[in-house]
Amino acid sequence: MLLTVTGVGLGALYFLIASGLSLIYGLMGVLNFAHGAFITVGAYAMWFTESKLGGVPIWPRFLLGALVGLVVGAVFAGLVELVLIRPLYRRHIEQVLVTVGLGLSTTALVIAIWGNDARPVPAPAWFGETTTLAGANIPNDRFLLIVSALVVLLALTAFLKRTRYGLIIRAGVENRAMVTALGIDVRRAFTLVFAIGGVAAALAGVLSNVYFTTVDPGRGTSLLIFAFIVVVIGGLGSLRGTAAAAVVVGLVQQYANYYASSGLGDLSVVLLLGLVLLVRPRGLSGSFA
Amino acid sequence: MSGLLSVRDLHVHLGESHVLQGIEFDVPEGGVTALLGRNGVGKTTTLRALMGLVDRRGSIKLGGEEITATPTHRIVRRGVGYVPEDRDVFAGLTVDENLRLAERDGDPRYELVYDLFPELKERGRQLAGTLSGGQQQMVAIARALLNENRVLLVDEPTKGLAPLLVTQVADVLARVSELTTVLLVEQNLGVVQRVAREAVVLDTGRVVHIGPAKELLANEAMVHRMLGVGHAA
Amino acid sequence: MRIPVKTLAVPVVVLVALALVPQFAVDIPYVFKDTLNTPGTLQLLALCLVFGGLAMTYDLLFGFTGLLSFGHALYFAVGVYLVAIAVTKWHWGFAVALLFTALVAILLPTLLGAVSLRVGGIAFAMVTLAFAQAGSILAFKNPWGWTGGEEGFGTDYTKLPDAFVGILNTKNLYWLALVYAAVVFAIVRWVVGSSPGHVWQAIRENELRVEVLGLRPFGYKLLVFVIASFLATAGGVVYLLTQTGPSTEVTTANFTLTLLVMVVIGGSGTKWGALLGGVLYTWANQRLGDASSSHAVSSLPPVLRTPLQQPAFVLGVLFILVVFFIPGGLARTGRLRRALKLS
Numbered sequence: 098m099l100l101t102v103t104g105v106g107l108g109a110l111y112f113l114i115a116s117g118l119s120l121i122y123g124l125m126g127v128l129n130f131a132h133g134a135f136i137t138v139g140a141y142a143m144w145f146t147e148s149k150l151g152g153v154p155i156w157p158r159f160l161l162g163a164l165v166g167l168v169v170g171a172v173f174a175g176l177v178e179l180v181l182i183r184p185l186y187r188r189h190i191e192q193v194l195v196t197v198g199l200g201l202s203t204t205a206l207v208i209a210i211w212g213n214d215a216r217p218v219p220a221p222a223w224f225g226e227t228t229t230l231a232g233a234n235i236p237n238d239r240f241l242l243i244v245s246a247l248v249v250l251l252a253l254t255a256f257l258k259r260t261r262y263g264l265i266i267r268a269g270v271e272n273r274a275m276v277t278a279l280g281i282d283v284r285r286a287f288t289l290v291f292a293i294g295g296v297a298a299a300l301a302g303v304l305s306n307v308y309f310t311t312v313d314p315g316r317g318t319s320l321l322i323f324a325f326i327v328v329v330i331g332g333l334g335s336l337r338g339t340a341a342a343a344v345v346v347g348l349v350q351q352y353a354n355y356y357a358s359s360g361l362g363d364l365s366v367v368l369l370l371g372l373v374l375l376v377r378p379r380g381l382s383g384s385f386a
Numbered sequence: 387m388s389g390l391l392s393v394r395d396l397h398v399h400l401g402e403s404h405v406l407q408g409i410e411f412d413v414p415e416g417g418v419t420a421l422l423g424r425n426g427v428g429k430t431t432t433l434r435a436l437m438g439l440v441d442r443r444g445s446i447k448l449g450g451e452e453i454t455a456t457p458t459h460r461i462v463r464r465g466v467g468y469v470p471e472d473r474d475v476f477a478g479l480t481v482d483e484n485l486r487l488a489e490r491d492g493d494p495r496y497e498l499v500y501d502l503f504p505e506l507k508e509r510g511r512q513l514a515g516t517l518s519g520g521q522q523q524m525v526a527i528a529r530a531l532l533n534e535n536r537v538l539l540v541d542e543p544t545k546g547l548a549p550l551l552v553t554q555v556a557d558v559l560a561r562v563s564e565l566t567t568v569l570l571v572e573q574n575l576g577v578v579q580r581v582a583r584e585a586v587v588l589d590t591g592r593v594v595h596i597g598p599a600k601e602l603l604a605n606e607a608m609v610h611r612m613l614g615v616g617h618a619a
Numbered sequence: 620m621r622i623p624v625k626t627l628a629v630p631v632v633v634l635v636a637l638a639l640v641p642q643f644a645v646d647i648p649y650v651f652k653d654t655l656n657t658p659g660t661l662q663l664l665a666l667c668l669v670f671g672g673l674a675m676t677y678d679l680l681f682g683f684t685g686l687l688s689f690g691h692a693l694y695f696a697v698g699v700y701l702v703a704i705a706v707t708k709w710h711w712g713f714a715v716a717l718l719f720t721a722l723v724a725i726l727l728p729t730l731l732g733a734v735s736l737r738v739g740g741i742a743f744a745m746v747t748l749a750f751a752q753a754g755s756i757l758a759f760k761n762p763w764g765w766t767g768g769e770e771g772f773g774t775d776y777t778k779l780p781d782a783f784v785g786i787l788n789t790k791n792l793y794w795l796a797l798v799y800a801a802v803v804f805a806i807v808r809w810v811v812g813s814s815p816g817h818v819w820q821a822i823r824e825n826e827l828r829v830e831v832l833g834l835r836p837f838g839y840k841l842l843v844f845v846i847a848s849f850l851a852t853a854g855g856v857v858y859l860l861t862q863t864g865p866s867t868e869v870t871t872a873n874f875t876l877t878l879l880v881m882v883v884i885g886g887s888g889t890k891w892g893a894l895l896g897g898v899l900y901t902w903a904n905q906r907l908g909d910a911s912s913s914h915a916v917s918s919l920p921p922v923l924r925t926p927l928q929q930p931a932f933v934l935g936v937l938f939i940l941v942v943f944f945i946p947g948g949l950a951r952t953g954r955l956r957r958a959l960k961l962s
Contacts, residue, residue: 128741130876181939194883194942197876202935209929268476268487274439275474279488279529280462322752322872329745363756367749374738374746 098233100351106239108347109246110308113301114324115331115339116253117294122328123270123335124283124290126189131177131196132298132324133317134203139170139299141207144218144312155221162218163303170299171292178291183284200318207314215313218306225310238307245304249297250340257336262289323350326370345369389414390537390567391436396444398428398435405431407591408444413537413584418559418568420578420599423588424614429571430471432588433539436569437461437468449536463490467530467566471541473522477515481506481525484514488529499528502558520551527558537567544574556580575613579603587612630804637797640664641790650902652909658789662861663905665789665796667898669858672796672803674881674897676850679807681879682888683816684843685823687744688735690751692875694728694848698855699865700758700766707775707864708765716778720856721849728848732841748872755870771866774859783860792861799857803850804894810846819843823888880938886948895950903937904930 114132121129143166150158177199185191224241227234257263265286269276276283305320306312323346331342346366354362391413398406405428413419421429435442438458446454453461462468475484485499485506500507503524509517514525523543530538543559544552556577562568563581572578578585582599594612595602602608645655653659673695680686701723705716735746761768776784782791810816818839859865868874877900885896911928919927926932941948 122741128744184943188946191942191946194879195939197879198935198938198942201873201876201880202932202939205929205931205935206926209925209932264479264483264487268479268483271476271478272474274458275470275476276487277458278437278439278462278468278470278474280459280490280533281487282459318873322748325745326749329742364753367753367756370749371734371746374742375734 098231099235100355101348102230102233102235102239102243104348104351105344106242106308106347107350108344109242110301110304110320111323111327111346112246112340112343113249113297113304114320115327115343116249116336117290117297118324118328119331119336119339120266120270120290121294124266124273125182125192125287126273127182127192127196129196129291129294130193130321131199131203132294133321134177134200135170135174135295135298135317136302136305136320137203137207137314137317138173138302139166139295140302140306140312140316141211142166142169142299143303143306144216147219155219159220166303167296167299170302171296174295174298175288175292177295178288182291183287186284200321204314204318211314213314215309215311217310218312220307220310224307241307242304245300246343249300250336253293253336262286266290323366326366330370330373390449391569392445392447392450393432393436394445394447396432396435396442396446398431398440398442400431400440405591406435406442409588409591409593411586411593411596413567413569415567416563417583418563418570418581419584419586420582421569421571421586421588422578422602422613424612425573427588428591429588430541433468433470433541433569433571436539437466465534465536467533467535467538469526469530469538469540469543471545471571473519473526475514475517475522475525475529477513479514480511481514481517482510484525485528485532488532490533492533494532495534496532499531502531502561503528520547520554523547523551523555527555527562531562535566537569538562539569541571542573543570544572544577552577575603575609634797634801638794641793650906652906656790658786661789661793663902665793665861666858666905667901668793668796668800669854669861670881670901671894671897672800672857673851673854674878674885674893674900675800675803675807676847676854677878678882678887678893679810679843679847679850681882682893683811683823684819684840686840686844687740688747688844689744689872689875690735690747690749690754691848691851691878692870692872693731693747693751693754694724694851695855695858695874696754696758696865696870697723697727698852698857699859699862699869700855702856703772703774703859703865704765706778707772710775710778713778713780717856720852724849724852725845728845729841732844732848736837736840736844748875751870751872751875755867755872758867758870766867767865769867771864773864774862779860795860796857799854800894803854806846806850808890810843815839815842880934883948884938884941886950889948889950892948892950896948899949900934903934907933 114136117135118129118132121127121132143162146165147158147162150161153161181195181199182192185195224238225236227236228240229235257267262285265276265281265283266289269283269286273283301320302317305316309316327342327346328339330346331338331340346369349369350362350366352362353365357365389412393412394410396406396409397404409428409432421432423429431440434440436446438453438456438461442454444454445452448461448464448466451464453464456464476487479487485494485496488494505521506524506528509521514522517525527540527543530540540559543555547555552574559568559570559577559581568581570578570582572582578599585595585597585599585602586593587595587602589612595608641656641661643655647655651660651663677688677691680688680691698720701720702713702716705711705719706713711719731750735743735750738746758766759769760766766772782788783795811819818836822836822839855869858869881896881900882893883896884900885894886892907927907930911930917924945951
């Protein structure tokens with residue numbers, strides 16, 4: 098039970114990151130290697146805010162830090178799109194390369210300013226305490242992860258189904274050119290999608306601070322790789338496929354780590370990717386570019 | 387004489403081929419101008435160039451204003467409707483959503499659209515991907531009619547449709563041409579005969595004939611030479 | 620295949636000039652910290668040449684065949700680790716270790732390539748990333764104590780050929796690296812000009828057309844994959860000799876991305892581009908590191924000083940600038956204007 102909940106919890110984390118990646122690729126055709134930077138920026142913004150609020154009680158301190166992390170993530174992602182991606186419209190390779198450069202630069206900058214070591218991030222003690230569920234003692238942070246991801250999934254789905262921009266994005270993922278042929282400026286949708294991805298990634302960064310209790314420069318990159326695997330397994334551009342794949346990956350990782358040996362979990366995820374791609378190159382949901 | 391749409395020295399390169407080699411023609415205001423030619427001469431590319439969907443060089447004027455450097459979505463907002471060759475309806479969206487997406491500022495003309503295509507009202511909540519070819523064509527045309535456009539660019543609307551549907555589409559085109567100027571790419575000469583006023587004929591990236599549609603179609607030798615054999619009437 | 624003398628002239632002259640470098644006691648201020656023929660500078664030059672060669676192997680995949688691999692680091696790491704492990708942990712002789720590594724360098728890419736190349740585009744990139752990640756995880760986990768975990772270990776230098784051991788022999792290392800880069804250059808040139816080479820370029824342009832012509836792209840892609848990976852492993856072995864031992868740095872996805880940066884800065888798919896990019900990047904990385912502790916930088920206000928002290932940051936920003944303003948890479952600056960018009 099603990100394994101399952103932890104697995105789903107990790108899956109929740111991967112989903113948050115993968116959902117943004119999937120939307121960005123589906124709509125814009127950009128493999129966003131800077132997504133890890135969004136995670137890192139959100140995580141560090143949160144830590145930095147908390148470190149400045151030394152005397153404040155833990156809950157407001159935590160919540161404020163988280164909020165700042167989210168806002169910074171969204172703004173950063175939006176700016177990245179406006180300044181770096183938009184000018185390279187239709188030059189897909191260059192767009193991907195720029196995100197690679199940005200990812201590398203951001204991690205380096207963070208190391209430059211705060212060093213390579215992990216820093217502890219204060220969080221309410223309740224996250225470390227456990228709740229008993231079906232006979233197992235489960236740390237509460239898992240619930241935080243799962244609930245957050247569910248909220249995001251529901252919010253995103255509602256956004257896509259009920260709003261005009263959601264409509265534009267859904268259509269754009271299918272056929273970007275035709276959307277412009279209807280008189281719609283897709284570029285605004287691009288910035289929006291990047292900002293959404295940024296918020297989700299920053300949220301993942303904030304939550305990973307809670308789960309790992311520390312923040313470190315490599316966190317964004319290591320989580321990103323798993324998120325990429327999730328996106329490919331689930332099928333690029335499909336939100337439901339991404340959610341399903343995220344849960345599967347999280348579970349596989351946990352179970353393999355426990356039953357086989359630590360570290361084998363990561364390897365099994367990689368093997369899983371290879372397997373899925375060989376059997377179904379279009380990913381679980383069958384949608385692929 | 388220049389018309390609503392005025393094209394001068396239009397060049398388009400796709401990959402290594404020089405697909406349009408200096409196209410020049412006018413689309414007079416009102417009525418249907420047919421863009422004709424054998425397969426592969428560049429008819430669809432011409433429409434896509436007018437829409438800004440491919441990189442182009444030359445001069446394209448809409449109502450006297452130069453739109454050669456204008457991005458697609460702005461061209462459309464100046465009053466250009468597009469019905470693409472493969473319909474390009476959004477399969478994952480419902481019929482309603484497909485139409486809603488096409489709404490621009492102003493009053494969307496749902497009454498007109500549902501009057502022409504009552505089926506679309508019934509099938510509003512149906513996923514566009516599950517529609518038949520003919521029904522998808524209706525959605526594609528309806529989308530372009532929803533707004534008051536100065537000109538409609540329509541690409542082979544009867545392609546792959548059963549004869550009954552072909553007649554229906556021709557009827558719709560005839561009605562529409564009373565409201566808007568239409569530039570129609572069509573292989574079906576019967577439809578052209580029915581609705582078209584002017585004809586522009588392309589051959590390997592160049593314009594080879596411009597004139598009244600009826601005259602061209604009455605001349606069997608010209609039809610055979612420029613449009614090839616095997617066109618259904 | 621007859622090669623006209625004119626084409627050979629420039630590369631040969633360059634090669635000879637480079638070979639004579641250890642003889643020159645010359646100071647080039649700013650470019651190098653020490654005199655040209657000191658071990659420190661020769662070590663740097665050797666590294667530049669190794670990475671120049673490695674970048675060329677990556678360009679063979681990316682620039683010429685259009686295969687975007689995110690796992691090229693794996694094969695380089697194999698070269699770095701296997702020889703070290705065989706010699707230090709299994710106590711094999713150097714020659715045997717080399718032979719073994721060569722064997723793996725052929726078999727592993729054949730196997731992994733056969734699996735990865737079944738899919739194309741993004742999927743291929745992800746699969747290669749995944750395989751490389753697996754290798755990296757393996758290196759970190761230190762199975763049976765072989766890989767030494769995160770810090771690696773020191774190679775048993777008594778087993779290595781004497782010619783390459785010790786600081787006085789740095790010039791031998793330099794020549795070895797030069798030979799490596801030259802060999803890679805020659806092989807890449809030869810292979811690209813050959814008939815499989817033309818198929819690769821055709822594959823990059825339009826894979827469907829290649830199929831229509833009756834050729835099966837898979838076999839050709841696998842061939843270039845194995846060749847590029849084998850040469851990368853060779854580079855790994857040379858690299859190992861320049862270091863005290865293997866470390867996990869070379870197994871990371873970051874490392875492959877660095878290769879991509881090198882190739883793009885230099886100009887992918889050109890004759891000299893990748894080599895230039897690899898050399899420049901390695902040199903810049905080192906010199907920026909030196910500069911960060913220099914007086915000029917330390918006296919800057921913290922806002923400027925902190926980022927400038929991280930070579931990775933400076934290089935990342937430079938990379939972004941190159942992508943924006945010199946999209947063809949440095950090797951294509953002559954055709955810059957044409958590139959700007961096309962985009």
